[in-house]
Amino acid sequence: MLQTTTEMMEGEGPTARQQDVLDAVLRLLVEEGDRLTMTAVARRASCSKETLYKWFGDRDGLLTATVQWQASKVRVPPVDRKGLNLASLTSSLERFASDWLRVISSDTSIALNRVGVVHAGSDKRDLGAIVLERGRFALGRRLKPVLEAGREAGLLEFDDAETAFRTFFGLVARDVQIRLLLGDRLELTEAGIDGDAVRATQQFLALHGAKTGPKAL
Amino acid sequence: MLQTTTEMMEGEGPTARQQDVLDAVLRLLVEEGDRLTMTAVARRASCSKETLYKWFGDRDGLLTATVQWQASKVRVPPVDRKGLNLASLTSSLERFASDWLRVISSDTSIALNRVGVVHAGSDKRDLGAIVLERGRFALGRRLKPVLEAGREAGLLEFDDAETAFRTFFGLVARDVQIRLLLGDRLELTEAGIDGDAVRATQQFLALHGAKTGPKAL
DNA sequence: ATGAGACCGTACCGTACGTTACGGTTCGGC
DNA sequence: GCCGAACCGTAACGTACGGTACGGTCTCAT
Incomplete structure (x- = not known):
């Protein structure tokens, strides 16, 4: 695992295409649970496994990116502390x-x-x-x-x-x-x-x- | 899976030896999580895999028996409803x-x-x-x-x-x-x-x- | 137009593990 | 003592899957 950081690390978020992939993972995760396979992800997202490994490093990296992607989607509505009753x-x-x-x-x-x-x-x-x-x-x-x-x-x-x-x-x-x-x-x-x-x-x-x-x- | 019910079904509980095996599974489960292997169980319990399959059918059967075995160990102290204040x-x-x-x-x-x-x-x-x-x-x-x-x-x-x-x-x-x-x-x-x-x-x-x-x- | 990347699809490799098979040993009943 | 059943240890089988390699296609800058 001494590759040059496999993209998707800290910094800017995933590209639009990567987001599509992560959404596919999310859907697959709901359907299949954690027994989803990399092959299934590639097929669902219409991308190659090679690309998955290039972008996310390994299976854990893909899952981690997915969790963070989902987390980033929930926006936080600020609470106004003015006029509290x-x-x-x-x-x-x-x-x-x-x-x-x-x-x-x-x-x-x-x-x-x-x-x-x-x-x-x-x-x-x-x-x-x-x-x-x-x-x-x-x-x-x-x-x-x-x-x-x-x-x-x-x-x-x-x-x-x-x-x-x-x-x-x-x-x-x-x-x-x-x-x-x-x-x-x-x-x-x-x-x-x-x-x-x-x-x-x-x-x-x-x-x-x-x-x-x-x-x- | 059309074997003649693999023992360990409804009815009397596990034998003493089987309890030893299930306790070993329990310990292994704590240490290894659900990625414990049948080989590891056999080694830990000093029994053969063949025996495991004979007694419990398959991996799920072993885990199920283990969960039930643990559950059966917690005894329920009855609550006296007399003199409640x-x-x-x-x-x-x-x-x-x-x-x-x-x-x-x-x-x-x-x-x-x-x-x-x-x-x-x-x-x-x-x-x-x-x-x-x-x-x-x-x-x-x-x-x-x-x-x-x-x-x-x-x-x-x-x-x-x-x-x-x-x-x-x-x-x-x-x-x-x-x-x-x-x-x-x-x-x-x-x-x-x-x-x-x-x-x-x-x-x-x-x-x-x-x-x-x-x-x- | 052409060469370089990025990417898709698929075939391939290695391994881990569930499951089965088998030879050897122990043990209770006769 | 002997037989069979139960069981142990280990080897073997089949498969699923993570990870890699490779040929083909598309895009785009020069």
């Missing part, structure tokens, strides 16, 4: 919760998490770390400022934002992710997701909502 | 929470869940279903009577025991299981586990504890 905080939390439930119940996310779990069990721990980083930890980084703004505004009470976030995470995800990963047929309807988001938010507010009312009051 | 309910819940955290953070559980996730991603969905059944659902079956007894005694309030259980599950497990499955180094100390169990129980009681005091009061 209980209503806007509540709807922000509900939004986070429903978005998150939609993500973890998507075929793509399930497939990617499966790949991450598989790789975490082997020496190649990278993929698992990437999935974790772009999933659970990215969510934490996005949500914690909201929680802290809520505390700032006197709407929430907690000692540690990380701990508070994990509570919220637990209330939202519950057993959904592990059940889906283990193959449970658990179809979440739109209405069900929204309802769960509302419930989780209410529970979180019941645990961490300020009893004293907003600070400014 | 807030203190005993609280300590029951704390016990469940800490037991559960200890289970899901054990090397064995992580390895087994990984195998389940892998198989759930392929056509062979059985192993995932078994892990789910012996894990998450078994816990639900054990805990729900406790919750219902608590409600009966006027200590808890909830509409649906399943929903209440899932809330408890979320508060206890939070992000622990997915992080461990994805390879996060997350060492849980004894004290940490017990603390989390207490916290989760308190949070659960804050959400579902009866506001009106015990019924008998």
Whole structure:
């Protein structure tokens, strides 16, 4: 593996053609799980195996690039910390919760998490770390400022934002992710997701909502 | 696969020798993940591959038997519903929470869940279903009577025991299981586990504890 | 137009591993 | 002591798949 870095390393993202290939991998990953073969990828993406190896180095490189490509596709809508009140905080939390439930119940996310779990069990721990980083930890980084703004505004009470976030995470995800990963047929309807988001938010507010009312009051 | 049922089917459990083999598989699974080979199993268990195939049919059969063997080892301590009060309910819940955290953070559980996730991603969905059944659902079956007894005694309030259980599950497990499955180094100390169990129980009681005091009061 | 790359399709190679086959050894029943 | 069953250790087989090599085609700059 002493080749001159096989392209696709740090720096600019994949070219349009490479993106097409990665999307093909993504689709194949959903259909076949991690037992997809390089030959199948080449056929699906209408490219040669030689090109795959040239662009991505090896099978792991291809999977890694795919995970990162997918992760790069989810855009982060910034949260406005202006004019925060209980209503806007509540709807922000509900939004986070429903978005998150939609993500973890998507075929793509399930497939990617499966790949991450598989790789975490082997020496190649990278993929698992990437999935974790772009999933659970990215969510934490996005949500914690909201929680802290809520505390700032006197709407929430907690000692540690990380701990508070994990509570919220637990209330939202519950057993959904592990059940889906283990193959449970658990179809979440739109209405069900929204309802769960509302419930989780209410529970979180019941645990961490300020009893004293907003600070400014 | 039209052999006369390869032994190890329904009915009596594995023989002592077979249990030794399954324990060897378990250890190997923890060390090697699901990429363990039949040769490695035979070597570790000091038995021949021929015997493995005779007893367990094929690789999947061996893994399935292993998962079931491990599942059969966790015994269920019955919960006494007599003399239930807030203190005993609280300590029951704390016990469940800490037991559960200890289970899901054990090397064995992580390895087994990984195998389940892998198989759930392929056509062979059985192993995932078994892990789910012996894990998450078994816990639900054990805990729900406790919750219902608590409600009966006027200590808890909830509409649906399943929903209440899932809330408890979320508060206890939070992000622990997915992080461990994805390879996060997350060492849980004894004290940490017990603390989390207490916290989760308190949070659960804050959400579902009866506001009106015990019924008998 | 032509030569250089980039890339496609396919054939090929090496290996790892699931599965089977076989010779040798142990052991319980007669 | 002897027979057969169960089992061990190892060798062998077949295949699937990661990775490489190569001939053919297209594009594009000169």
